[in-house]
Amino acid sequence: MLQERHPHLCFEIVAMSTTGDKILDTALSKIGEKSLFTKELENALERNEVDLVVHSLKDLPTTLPPGFTIGAVCKRENPHDAVVFHPKYSGKTLDSLPDKSVIGTSSLRRAAQLKRKFPQLEFRDIRGNLNTRLRKLDEREDFSAIILAAAGLRRMGWDSRIGQILSPTDCLYAVGQGALAVEVRARDQEVLELVSIVHDAETGLRCIAERAFMKRLEGGCSVPVAVSTTMKDSQLYLTGAVYSLDGAESLQETMQTSVDFPQEDTEGPNDDTQHVGIGAKTAPHQAQQAAEKLGMGLAELLLSQGAGQILTVARQLNDAREPAGPALGSNGKAAPQPPCQTVA
Numbered sequence: 054m055l056q057e058r059h060p061h062l063c064f065e066i067v068a069m070s071t072t073g074d075k076i077l078d079t080a081l082s083k084i085g086e087k088s089l090f091t092k093e094l095e096n097a098l099e100r101n102e103v104d105l106v107v108h109s110l111k112d113l114p115t116t117l118p119p120g121f122t123i124g125a126v127c128k129r130e131n132p133h134d135a136v137v138f139h140p141k142y143s144g145k146t147l148d149s150l151p152d153k154s155v156i157g158t159s160s161l162r163r164a165a166q167l168k169r170k171f172p173q174l175e176f177r178d179i180r181g182n183l184n185t186r187l188r189k190l191d192e193r194e195d196f197s198a199i200i201l202a203a204a205g206l207r208r209m210g211w212d213s214r215i216g217q218i219l220s221p222t223d224c225l226y227a228v229g230q231g232a233l234a235v236e237v238r239a240r241d242q243e244v245l246e247l248v249s250i251v252h253d254a255e256t257g258l259r260c261i262a263e264r265a266f267m268k269r270l271e272g273g274c275s276v277p278v279a280v281s282t283t284m285k286d287s288q289l290y291l292t293g294a295v296y297s298l299d300g301a302e303s304l305q306e307t308m309q310t311s312v313d314f315p316q317e318d319t320e321g322p323n324d325d326t327q328h329v330g331i332g333a334k335t336a337p338h339q340a341q342q343a344a345e346k347l348g349m350g351l352a353e354l355l356l357s358q359g360a361g362q363i364l365t366v367a368r369q370l371n372d373a374r375e376p377a378g379p380a381l382g383s384n385g386k387a388a389p390q391p392p393c394q395t396v397a
Contacts, residue, residue, distance in 0.1 A: 054127065058250045067103055069093055091236075095121060098236065104244050105237045109205075110229035110260055113236070115268035115329045122239040122332040125252035126260055130204035132231035134163060134224050136217040137206070138198045139190055146217050147171050147198070154197035157190065161371065163200050165277035165296035166224045169303065183209060200224075204231035225279030225294055225305075228263040228272075232256055239327075245334055252333040255284050258312050258344040262291045264329035265348025270295065270355070275371050276364045287313035289344055293351045295360045298367050304355050310347040314339035 056064050091113055094106040098121065110126060117123070138145055147156070148171070157179030158164055164176040179186055179199055183206070190199050198216070206215055235248045259282040272278035277296035282289065289312045294305035314337040326332055328341040329348075352360075 054251050055248065059247065062247075067097070069097065095236070098238060104241070105235050105248060108234045108236060110232040110234040111227045113229070113234055113330060114273075115264045117236070117327070117330040120239055121236055121330075122245075122327050123234045123330050124237040124245045125235040125248040125250075125333055126257040126331060127233040127235070127251050128253035129256040129259070130207060130231040131218070132226045133203050133221075134200050134219045134226060134230075135203035135206055135215045136198050136200055136219065137187065137190060137214045138216040139194075139196060142197055143216065145198075147174065147223075150174065150197050155195065157186070157196040157199035160200070160227070161274070161277045161298060161367070162227055162279050162296070163224060165298055165300040165303075165367075166279065167200070167300075169296075169300035170223055183211075187211075187214065202227075202230055221281040221292065225281045225292065228267045228278065228280055229260050232260055234331075239332070249333060249335045252335050254333075254336050254340075257331055257333050257336050258289055258340055259284065259291075261328045261331050261341055261344040262289060262348040262351075263293075264331070265345040266291065266293045266352045267348075268329055269349050269352035270360060270364060272364065276367045278364070284312075287311055289347060291347050291351055293348075293355065295355060295363050296367070297363055298370050302363050304358050304360050304363065306351060306354050306358075308347055308351045308354070310343050312340040312343050314343070 056062070091106075091108060094103075094108070095118060097103045098106055105124070110123075113123070136147060142150060142154075147167070152173045153175055154173075155175050155177050156167065157177055158167075159178045159180055167174065168176065177196070179189060179196065181189065183201065186199055186201065190196050200219075203215060203218055206212065235251065237244045237248060262282055263280045266280060267273070267278055270276075270278055272295075277298065277300075279294045279296070281292040284290070288309050290307060290309045292305065292307040294303060296303045316335075316337050317339070326338065328345045331341065333341075
């Protein structure tokens with residue numbers, strides 16, 4: 054994308070692995086480290102070994118280390134979750150699967166919502182990269198289907214594996230899901246100017262609201278927090294929700310705000326003008342500020358209704374779970390497992 058916009062420049066791609074890429078046998082919600090997929094990349098950025106790093110935005114903590122900023126958020130791919138079915142269930146939907154079918158997901162957010170929507174199904178952790186998860190689905194009988202981000206499947210060219218897209222009425226998505234973030238050194242004005250051309254204003258504002266919502270709730274992989282955002286006629290709409298681990302308790306509300314502000318003359322992003330880590334210089338500061346306040350305000354509303362207690366209990370129960378737990382039914386209890394069942 055940058056090469057297309059700057060054909061006169063040469064961009065060298067440096068492939069790197071992170072801690073999160075190497076831990077394939079434990080659910081992310083059990084690990085606890087907030088920078089699983091970012092620390093090694095940021096270390097390289099700090100040492101000037103690279104000039105910018107590209108992340109899945111949902112992997113980036115809402116507070117970045119000092120000296121870094123998100124200089125651009127690229128136009129969002131489909132943020133919704135997708136269902137990939139075992140070959141023998143091709144053409145099915147979650148509604149039409151046999152009772153007690155096991156669905157693979159390591160996301161507490163997905164599991165909590167889908168337990169509410171599909172109480173006849175059971176859910177079990179599954180880890181690994183996309184290739185690994187698809188292989189576990191196709192080559193074993195452990196899972197009837199797995200839940201993955203639609204954006205990841207589409208970026209890999211695997212649209213044909215998507216059997217069902219989950220709408221927000223079925224499953225609200227993760228904060229920042231489907232968006233790519235370009236992280237840079239906050240004081241590197243040359244690189245900030247370079248990457249600003251790929252920033253998508255609407256995506257940036259939506260993700261600022263989502264990240265502010267999660268930050269105020271102190272959410273993350275270890276608690277079920279979900280969102281959905283839309284933009285219409287310069288109004289930004291944010292729906293946010295919290296859930297108990299079994300999905301039995303939930304709170305959900307929607308708020309909106311105007312983001313119709315003119316572009317100001319600025320010196321560019323720095324440590325003082327970030328909005329939950331995002332400081333794209335091509336977006337109006339007042340609009341970013343309004344989006345951040347929207348997220349904070351919605352979180353405050355849910356907290357006033359008891360969200361803090363729901364998330365505290367969810368965090369405690371998650372901490373008490375085994376690292377690779379058994380399948381859970383809609384009542385939160387362990388479901389029977391067949392002999393020699395392998396849980397990833």
